Amino acid sequence: xxxxxxxxxxxxxxxxxxxxxxxxxxxxxxxxxxxxxxxxxxxxxxxxxxxxxxxxxxxxxxxxxxxxxxxxxxxxxxxxxxxxxxxxxxxxxxxxxxxxxxxxxxxxxxxxxxxxxxxxxxxxxxxxxxxxxxxxxxxxxxxxxxxxxxxxxxxxxxxxxxxxxxxxxxxxxxxxxxxxxxxxxxxxxxxxxxxxxxxxxxxxxxxxxxxxxxxxxxxxxxxxxxxxxxxxxxxxxxxxxxxxxxxxxxxxxxxxxxxxxxxxxxxxxxxxxxxxxxxxxxxxxxxxxxxxxxxxxxxxxxxxxxxxxxxxxxxxxxxxxxxxxxxxxxxxxxx
Numbered sequence: 001x002x003x004x005x006x007x008x009x010x011x012x013x014x015x016x017x018x019x020x021x022x023x024x025x026x027x028x029x030x031x032x033x034x035x036x037x038x039x040x041x042x043x044x045x046x047x048x049x050x051x052x053x054x055x056x057x058x059x060x061x062x063x064x065x066x067x068x069x070x071x072x073x074x075x076x077x078x079x080x081x082x083x084x085x086x087x088x089x090x091x092x093x094x095x096x097x098x099x100x101x102x103x104x105x106x107x108x109x110x111x112x113x114x115x116x117x118x119x120x121x122x123x124x125x126x127x128x129x130x131x132x133x134x135x136x137x138x139x140x141x142x143x144x145x146x147x148x149x150x151x152x153x154x155x156x157x158x159x160x161x162x163x164x165x166x167x168x169x170x171x172x173x174x175x176x177x178x179x180x181x182x183x184x185x186x187x188x189x190x191x192x193x194x195x196x197x198x199x200x201x202x203x204x205x206x207x208x209x210x211x212x213x214x215x216x217x218x219x220x221x222x223x224x225x226x227x228x229x230x231x232x233x234x235x236x237x238x239x240x241x242x243x244x245x246x247x248x249x250x251x252x253x254x255x256x257x258x259x260x261x262x263x264x265x266x267x268x269x270x271x272x273x274x275x276x277x278x279x280x281x282x283x284x285x286x287x288x289x290x291x292x293x294x295x296x297x298x299x300x301x302x303x304x305x306x307x308x309x310x311x312x313x314x315x316x317x318x319x320x321x322x323x324x325x326x327x328x329x330x331x332x333x334x335x
Contacts, residue, residue, distance in 0.1 A: 009131065011238040015067075019060070019242050023120070026056065026249060030113065046256035053250030054084075060246055064239070074296035075234040076243050078303055082233065082275065083247035085307050086226045088265070089272055091251070091258045093218045100165040101211045105256070107187050111208060112252040115215040122220060123244050126227055131237040141235070141283060144228035148280030151225050156273035170217055171210065179204040219248075225276065232279045233299060264318045271310020278302055 005012050057080050065073025098108055133140045165171065174180075181204050185191045189209040192201045230240045258265065282294040 009237040043257050049253030057246035071296050074300050076239050078300045079230045079233050079243035080247050083244050087251050090222045091255050097214045101207045103211050110187050111212050118216050119219050119248050127241050134235050145280040145283035148276045152273045152276030181206050229279050232283050265314045266318050267314040268310050271306050275306045
């Protein structure tokens, strides 16, 4: 049993096995028990599931705190909150993708489930690559930090711009590369249908498959922001990856709740922009004051403060749906 205490990426192997074992159990319960049959997920169930996944994520954070110390525990919780918050921004894009492809709510969970499996693998690759860069070239962390500051400023200035799925170059390429059916075929990603010219059965992809690919690509794009953000908090691969995965695992549950009230979080992106600027800046602040590391407790406190302010401000300002006041104030343009 000595191999269980062997070091893997700076962490005993049994830590990794415990983590992956818990993730497998959660995925099996999700697909094999809770959602064995396709059905629509209501807001109440979505909130309960979100609470369950958040509790599991924070519970694992308590395990990290108890076994690896206070600093690692604080880093995990901070990373979990940052990744969960950035995932909320991802929810808005996913909602637009489902709307564009007219995917019924009954099939959205299937897309999100397979999307999450892909995310777990893709994040592992990207985090492994990032960890190797930081370990061999310490100055890369400053590039990550500068990129976060730039991304935060850009996110603030473009916060009111909507993501237009139909103008995606990737979507245009997919439509040229694959035969795409005109309509959905239930929960199926691939079907066989007659070729209009030859009459022979040929394989085609459905709009549900295109939605899955677009969801995966959206996560890769968001990972470009989120992974540097977590590396600016900690360079421990175990903390980076586990906080990422636990934040993402609850994304499906969170989606069905947030997608029903997206307009209530209209100003959240501004808070996320400030958060990215803060996370990037603290790398330079720590270096400026000759700190080995920015204090984890301060980092967690500022993160919670920014996110709480953004959420409360959004809920207060959007008691009346966004756009209603603008429409009411311009009656001459209507009709």
